[in-house]
Amino acid sequence: MAVSVEGRPQLKKDKGKKVDHNPKPAFEIIVLGSGGGPLETDCSGYLVKPAQKSWEDGLLALEGGSGLGALTSLLTTIPPTTLFPDITFPPGYNSPIFQAAYVFSFLTCYLITHAHLDHVQSLIMLSGSIPTRATVHPQPPLPTSSDHPAVPSRPCPPIFGTRSTLEKLALAYGGQIWPEIAVWAPEKVDQDPKEGARKRRRKGKVNGDDDEEGSVEDPSHWEFPREARHSACLSFAPLRPHTNYQPLHPELPFSVSTYPLVHGLTSRGHYDSSAMFIQCRPSGEAPKRPERNPSPTISTNANGNGNGNGLANRTEDKDTGRQLLFFGDLESSFRKPGEEEVDAMRKDLAGEMNRTIWTQAAKSWKEGKLAGIFIECSYESSRPAGLMYGHLSPPSLWHEMQTLATIVSPTERRPLEGLKVYITHIKDNLTPHPSGRTAREIIMSELWELEKQGRLGVEFIETKRGDRIVI
Template sequence: MSTKGETSGTMAEKPAFQVIVLGPTGGPREDSVTGILVRSTSTKWSSNSVIAVDAGTLLAGIIRLLERYIPECRDDQGMMTSGPFQGLELPCSTAQANAAHVFREIIGAVLITHPHLDHISGLAINTPILEAGNGPKPVAALPSVLSALKNHMFNDVIWPNLSDEDGGAGLLTYQRLVEGGNPRFGRGDSRGYVRACNGLLTKCLSVSHGRCKQRYHPESGTHHRVGSTVFSDHQLMLPSRAISVDHTDGSFYSPARSPRMLPSNPKEPVMATVESSAFFLRDHNTGSEIIVFGDVEPDSVSMGIHNKRVWEAAAPKIATGKLRAIFIECSYNDSTDDSYLYGHMCPRHLVSELSVLANRVTEVQDSTTGEKKRKREPPVETGSEQVSPRSKRTLSSPADKGRTPESPAEPRSHPNESFETPQIPKADMGDAMGNPDTGTSVDATLPLEGLKVYIIHIKENLTDGPHPSDQILRELQDHGEAAHLGCEFFIPDPLEGIWI
């Protein structure tokens, strides 16, 4: 398994996508937070041929890349001859001016997974340089995400209203995506997909990014936080000033409470799931696809089953070789307890999620070939301690599990009740070794073979020691090998392009 992202020239098959990870981290540095550029290689850098998925880092990342490669990798006609922007003709002299050109002319739309600052700050800061002659830049997302941008970012308080709604400046236009895809568009494998930019189609599925508190709203008589990214039965637009969210007890993104744990007093806060997104991106020319996740937590600690829907949609595409890569976060290493993940992934959980995907791929393959279905299990420790001891502790109550260092223990209503943090079950080594009963070979136990998994949103520790990515990658490789998944894990290099 590889330690760095694949770059130009490493694929035998002609790449359908080029991906540039401008911001591979989840902070705390503000200049490298999440921002990804994607284009179809068939469009050859034409106007509006690139999409940005999230925009925590946007112009700053483009400038950083151009400063590295200009002027050494630029010919007399202004064409970039190498580097991630190879083949792009740049009309200006400086990196700054050319970056503005890329933002205005080449990036056709911005897809936002969820409206946390490390995913939208670049969009807010960069947007004023757009020129009216180009028309408004599309910002595509789920309705709840756009509601949050309208109410809490582009609201003439936190930042000017630069959108073309509610009397704004008209530099941005909101494109509300249908969760799960719009079935009125596309046919066959492309049903539900909508145009993202020249050469690329997209379909968005919602996922969970932890949970937050919602307070009772006296005007509606319900608990909800309007204009936010919270799963809700109501898509009402109410004044944001009427909504109060309690941050004081440290329960933001705490995977502690059951969704059925409603307070006895209806006016007390209740927990709600924070909505994020997974974008399926489809190359219109070849039908190949990749998935780019926003921040996401494992289903095993979530209030609902959301990732499984993504894996159900992805499995047939992997079985047919159409889905080439997944970009997904893994913010912390395995020493992090579940109660401190705050709606994020660590290696043990990510490999467990990928094992769910692998199971589904095996089922799809079996249904196609008519073979006996083989039940795969998620991975486990095989000779070494792969799961953090802190994740194995028995907790006295769900409330204890969600406490942060700043939050006091909540009263225990059932002192004798206990439960275990979700574990990675033991792998079925009979299947892994190709037992005669299964009718399979060792090769058949690698259902994700050929799939590339790129790790983003790693939380930096800003210490003199090794970068956290080193340990995270090592743990992912160990878990993945034990689980016999077959996929490869990569840490993208923000100074290189990835060809898929």
């Protein structure tokens, strides 16, 4: 299993503005899974921390398709000192599963782009068993009373994502597919719990009045049973799209700006995904919180009402620090000749949404803030538009890079010189290709050839499970 430490992007000057050509790395990323299926052993999952901090200071789980099991598998073939050179494991943590659990004990929060299973299956399986930071096996305490039994102290990390994404994910926690062990963080810290409960009893649309998916019961309106609130293992913390950078968690110097994406079609309309600019504060310190108890745990009041910490409701005033642009699954406005009318309405919507993101990315790139882009490329170029299912192929990804390049500079040669683009979500073939090459080999060679001919300056990098990336 190859492990790579990627270098730093070579940034360029913009109209006399000084741009650091050799910035300090801002992000350290362990790739637990980068595939797009159908193999459940290689789904989207990344562990992220500030490059200048240790894993013990807290980590972000970016997507939740691959997780604890994937890391356990990786540690059977890759020495832990290679993946985590700055971690000293406690005595007795000498097996892959114990070492993986120790790493996951520093899990601070999840950040999810959309709710498809290849992006959340590990998250669901791990909820209820998230390791504590104890180095010895904890003993359950004795109950203090029948009404309020004492429970072991356990982490209760928030899951950040758009409200639409979290409402879809919440369907798994309704008691039928998985136990009811998740609660919603309030969107306003000062919200009256009784008034909020009255509002949540109504039925409405998943994504607001203009949602295209039709009216369904919103899982965030459910009244979770009292037992679930006592044993809550996760909290749903909605992010607001198109807002300024929103801090994620008091233990991490990360904030995020979220943008919607189009990802295929369902019987209820287009399926929404999201792209996220993840920003690391230059100081490496998390933003300070005004609330008295910034812990992400779920508290229970005398009436049994679960209350979260409302972490997703504050925004930073300034856009500072290095940024990583991470795309969930998406489709493009690109169509090959003869396929222009395939999903024409969704094509136009995708083009509009994607351009909004590229406009922000161009600004970040010209200011020297954009450390890299993670973006999917699921299928090879020969796949017809009608069978893309809301994904990208090399020609459509190249179209998106051209859009970015045009916004950066419509006249400059190689306007994206040094931009690192990490390719994710490649779907493995289940039958041999006539050329004898794998899907990854075909897709990467097609992208490299497009760059060779188009000369935008992009460096396409295949992202593989087991990679350690520092940018």
